Amino acid sequence: MFASRYMPCRRCGASLERSERAGHECSLERLLDYQMFQLREEVAGFEHCFWGHLDSAYGRFEVWEAARRVRE
Ligand SMILES: [Zn+2]
Structure with missing residues (x-):
């Protein structure tokens, strides 16, 4: 099965490479945009x-x- 190098952040939807996931912090602006999109x-x-x-x-x-x- 093909596994993508990129996964979306569950909180803000940002596309993250595997190596970036551990140190990722959601930006407030992106978090709000993502929540407004979901709502x-x-x-x-x-x-x-x-x-x-x-x-x-x-x-x-x-x-x-x-x-x-x-x-x-
Ligand atoms: Zn995030």
Whole structure:
């Protein structure tokens, strides 16, 4: 069986050569990008629910109430 010299880091997804794995430290930026990539469907689902809620009768009332409070 063919074994690749490179393996992705489980935490940040960086492609690492075998010799690099032991000393690898995930960069914060890459770690956040990877986590956001993994959560992309959840984020999109949240936005869909959020806008759907604002479009409901209760959501429209909340928007109206928030605007009223800001004006006071
Ligand atoms: Zn990593």
